[in-house]
Amino acid sequence: xxxxxxxxxxxxxxxxxxxxxxxxxxxxxxxxxxxxxxxxxxxxxxxxxxxxxxxxxxxxxxxxxxxxxxxxxxxxxxxxxxxxxxxxxxxxxxxxxxxxxxxxxxxxxxxxxxxxxxxxxxxxxxxxxx
Amino acid sequence: xxxxxxxxxxxxxxxxxxxxxxxxxxxxxxxxxxxxxxxxxxxxxxxxxxxxxxxxxxxxxxxxxxxxxxxxxxxxxxxxxxxxxxxxxxxxxxxxxxxxxxxxxxxxxxxxxxxxxx
Numbered sequence: 001x002x003x004x005x006x007x008x009x010x011x012x013x014x015x016x017x018x019x020x021x022x023x024x025x026x027x028x029x030x031x032x033x034x035x036x037x038x039x040x041x042x043x044x045x046x047x048x049x050x051x052x053x054x055x056x057x058x059x060x061x062x063x064x065x066x067x068x069x070x071x072x073x074x075x076x077x078x079x080x081x082x083x084x085x086x087x088x089x090x091x092x093x094x095x096x097x098x099x100x101x102x103x104x105x106x107x108x109x110x111x112x113x114x115x116x117x118x119x120x121x122x123x124x125x126x127x128x129x130x
Numbered sequence: 131x132x133x134x135x136x137x138x139x140x141x142x143x144x145x146x147x148x149x150x151x152x153x154x155x156x157x158x159x160x161x162x163x164x165x166x167x168x169x170x171x172x173x174x175x176x177x178x179x180x181x182x183x184x185x186x187x188x189x190x191x192x193x194x195x196x197x198x199x200x201x202x203x204x205x206x207x208x209x210x211x212x213x214x215x216x217x218x219x220x221x222x223x224x225x226x227x228x229x230x231x232x233x234x235x236x237x238x239x240x241x242x243x244x245x246x247x248x
Contacts, residue, residue: 025182032174039171089196097194104186104227107179111234114172119241122168126245 003082010092018061018099025103026054036114041124049117057106064102068095133198136209140195140216144188147224152181155228162235168245169238176238180231187227191220 001009033053037046070091075081081088156177163173195216203209 028182029175029178032172032176032178036172036175093194093196097190100186100190100193104183104190107183107186108227108230108234111176111179111231112237114175115234115238115241118168118172118238122242122245125168 003085003088006085007082007088010088014092014095014099015062015065018065018096018103019058021099022057022061022103023054025107026057029053029107037117039121039125042117042121045117045120049113053110056110057103060102060106061099064099065095067098067102132205132209133200133203136203136212137195137197139209140213140220141192143213143217144192144220145185147220148181148184148188151184151224151228155180159235162239165239165243166245166247168242172238176235183227183231184224187223188220191216191223 033050037049039046068091070081075084075087159177159180160173162169163176164170198209198212201208202212
């Protein structure tokens with residue numbers, strides 16, 4: 001496998017695996033997410049939130065992936081980048097790490113947004129009881 | 131061969147740390163999240179999200195770590211040092227996300243813990 005073939009294969013494989021992991025994460029969290037957002041008083045908002053969740057995770061993975069750049073001071077041109085196999089491997093590792101980090105941060109951020117949803121739901125429910 | 135074993139050792143330790151952390155935190159988290167009926171529907175989501183976040187925190191460190199070069203794994207002790215050198219970012223990553231999650235749960239409890247079931 002030439003360096004250029006390796007670059008193309010690793011680049012597209014990394015993003016495909018990242019998106020698959022994001023989708024699998026959304027699927028794994030889906031049941032709990034449904035339980036948390038399924039309430040008759042805020043059915044519309046619940047639907048919006050449920051639709052947004054997988055998209056949010058996929059966008060986070062894409063942000064992580066694109067946050068890594070191949071160009072730096074020692075690798076200013078495409079030819080210099082392709083010539084250095086070790087550099088290509090390092091960049092793929094960086095992309096994988098960034099995607100995992102961004103995905104974890106996105107789940108945390110979403111957890112914070114869920115606090116607002118649950119708080120609004122609790123206010124509505126306790127108001128209705130009074 | 132020692133290099134590959136060292137890398138596998140690091141992966142096993144990373145997964146072990148994450149699973150251990152999830153096992154330690156799961157029960158008290160469930161206890162907190164079933165304090166009232168306003169928190170209870172979100173219990174599954176937050177517990178699963180925590181497991182995922184801790185796993186991803188360790189995957190991020192392992193993914194950025196390649197196999198050690200020959201000198202770094204020429205004998206058992208150098209391989210152990212190589213693993214130890216990578217445990218610091220691993221622990222930092224897990225600890226950072228753990229603290230962030232505890233902060234998140236504190237905000238959740240501050241917002242919803244005051245509601246009482248009637």
